[in-house]
Every structure is written in structure tokens, then in C-alpha cells.
Amino acid sequence: MRSVTEENYLKAIYRLMEEHEGLVNTNAIAEKLELKPSTVTDMLKKMAQKNLVHYSPYKGALLTEEGRKSALLIIRKHRLWEVFLVEKLQFSWDEVHEVAEELEHITSGRLINRLDEFLGFPQIDPHGDAIPAANGSIRQAKQTLLYEMAVGSIVQVSGVKNTDRQFLQHLDKLGISLGSTITVDGIADFDKSMEILIEGAPEVRISAEVASNLLVQKMN
Amino acid sequence: MRSVTEENYLKAIYRLMEEHEGLVNTNAIAEKLELKPSTVTDMLKKMAQKNLVHYSPYKGALLTEEGRKSALLIIRKHRLWEVFLVEKLQFSWDEVHEVAEELEHITSGRLINRLDEFLGFPQIDPHGDAIPAANGSIRQAKQTLLYEMAVGSIVQVSGVKNTDRQFLQHLDKLGISLGSTITVDGIADFDKSMEILIEGAPEVRISAEVASNLLVQKMN
DNA sequence: AAATATTTTTAGACAACTCTAAATTAACTG
């Protein structure tokens, strides 16, 4: 049985592997988990012994196949619980993360599969992230940052890169949610802020900061 | 924040206080939690310092008012999750306990109150036990053991004293569930086994063992 | 390439929770 601690390491390493190619370094893990690097070194050695990570001292770590499977299962649980919280318990998308951080460590496999069924086998969580299947497969739709889009583009919001409460609440205030259709009407040379139209509502201006945290898909 | 360990001690002590009046002894706690008595002694000292229990060495322990409140909150969570598992995820009543043992430690107060609402503010869990209210109040309906009833009594099953998987599955096999109406048709002098009628089904015989683990309410 | 800076690891320690073995206190028994 994996400890909650191990599960958190697995998840962190998985996320870091997604972010950049190649080995994940000790400091990055330490930062993500808010731990000291020396603590992480210790843990990596233990996890290497358990065959959860490949670890080369001074170089970095990678998940083994077993580690990757475990990480995906945790992410599956996390995202399914988020869907539950939003759809069934009326939580808003900025409130679910912390609670799901706890729920994801509940071990029962039966529970999570029944929950999946109860929710109607959702494909994405409230932030637009794909939910891994029970067998560990995950379909990653290619997404672009709104920031990369040219004037005139029409896109659909498919996810957020940042899930901090503050950012999500800001999106709510702007009237942007998952699935919103956005037309890019202008980009300021000065600060790259964007004038956008959100489904016929009055035009608003968003900062480059916002645009570079919004994942979108081009509409045909 | 209370640790999972502390929460388990609180719950165990609460249960033991319900079972017999007066001080709860170290050995009883150790047995319930499957720990060694020396471990329990250590923990009781720590919990006394945190004002969760009153503890007199060599005598025993009692919950403080604060400890009692915490214990009731944990029990509230446990029972609400059990209802969720049975009503929404189609678990059977013998499967829910272990999973609820994990879920009861999820901290979010918001979560549990919304879950309560989602479930329609249930009053009892799948084993007939009362669910404490958010403010910590618990209404304990007076219940009797079927074992105590005389021939000719007509009663309604209101709970089980034992929630082990084996016992619950045996009840399923006998056709006994929460709310079943039972008529006591005979009691054998030899072994106190009972002949009973369950809602018009053919008469069955149950052992004293079964009868002394079934909580019932007399019908008028 | 040598010097400096950064990253990572090692060494030693601590808190929480558990154990075994031995000592102590309380309870029972003849």
C-alpha cells in the first residue's frame, strides 16, 4: 500500500515530467511539494528501491512504468472527485482543488469506479483536464494558449493552465468558463493585452497574464 | 488539526463509553484499535494534554466535552458517507464500513454539510444508527435486542449491533433488512433460538447469536 | 581552466506513532 506521502511525490513527478521533457530535478520536486531538497533526496532513494522511480544521484528522477500507473490513478481519482464536487455538491471550480487533494488518497478501487459510473463517465474535470481511464490511458487533446492566437481567431475555452483560486475567480468575474466561445478582436502591441468578445457579451480586455493561462481550441 | 490516529482514538473511546458506563480502560481501547496497551497509554497522555480526554493513570479515560464533539463529528461523517455509498453508489450494507473508515477523515466541513444536503438530510445510516447533526446533537431512539422479546411480539428491525460483513450477509440471506417487520412465533428452551416470521415469508429459525445482535422497536 | 555559484547529497537530529520487555499498580483468591 502506498503512503499518502508517496502518492504526492508520484503526482508531483508526473506533473513535472509533463511540463518539461527529460529528468525531473530534486529542487523542482521540493518546490512543488514545499519540502526541502534534502528531504526529497531521501524519499527518491526509497522510492527507487520500491521501483516507483528511476533515480540517478545528482542527475534527477523519472517515473517507472509502475510509478506512472500509480500517478495516473491518483490523478484519475482527483479529477473524478472534482467532477463530483462541482456537479453533485454545487462547489464552484475554484473551491474543489483542496478537497480533492484529500479525497484522491482514498484507496478503494471499487469506490472510484462506481463514482465514475455515477457521474456518467465524464471525460474532463471542471478545469478541462482529461480524466485518465481505469486502465490508465489518457487522451490528451492538443490545446493552445489563448495568448498564441492571432486577431480574428475564434476559439473555445478548453482548460486552464493555472488552477489557483484567485485566477479562477477572476475568470468568473470576466464571464469566462469552460466551453465559452471567444473571438479575439484586438491585441495591444504595448502589453499584449487582448480585446475579446465572449459569446455576444460586451467586449472586454484581458491581460497577457490571463491569456497565457487559458487553454483553447480553434473552432472550424 | 487532529491526526487520523487521534480521530480513531476519539471514535473508539466514544464507542466504548456508549457500551458501558464509567471509565474506559486502556486494554479495551487497545483491543478496539488493534494496538498494544502501552501504545494506548502513551497516546492517552498526549490526548490529555490536548484536552481531548480526562485521563487518570491506572484508572482509565473519558472524553472531554471537546473530545466528545470531535468524536461525534467523525461519526457524523462516517455515517453520511455510508448513506452516500449505499444510496448513490449502490454499495451493499456489508461493504460500506471499510470505505467509510477512510472517508470519515476528510477534513472539509463544507464538504460534509453539502453531502448531508445532497443526501436529503438522512436521519439514520444503512445499519440503523442515528446520524449526529452538524451541531453535534444526536437523537438516540431507544432500541431493544430481538433476543429480549417474548413470544408473540411484533417488532420492526431498527438497527444492528454488529456490523461485520459476515453477520450482515447472513441477515441478507435470511431476508432481514432495516425496517423488516418480525413476529416472534417461538423460542426454544434449549438454545434460545427463535422461530420468526418476516413479513409473510415462510417461517425461519434464527440463532440466539443472531437475535442478540438485532436491534428492534416494538410495534403498537 | 580556475574560480565562483548553484544544485544535490550526506550526516545527524527530531516528532509522531508504534513495538517489546520489564516494572509497577490494582484486583482477586484462598
Place this chain on the structure above:
DNA sequence: CAGTTAATTTAGAGTTGTCTAAAAATATTT
């Protein structure tokens, strides 16, 4: 009530996961 038994506590130790401070390895800069 003295002796024995049972319950409880104390003492010392182990595991997991964390830390700080110092040492070692790697990377960067001039």
C-alpha cells in the same frame, strides 16, 4: 490479608517523514 494474577505504565527502541548544517558534485563565468 498475603500471595497471585491481571491490568497498566515505564523504559528503550524502530520506522516514516521531516528538518538544518555541512560536504560534495555539477554548472557557470570570467
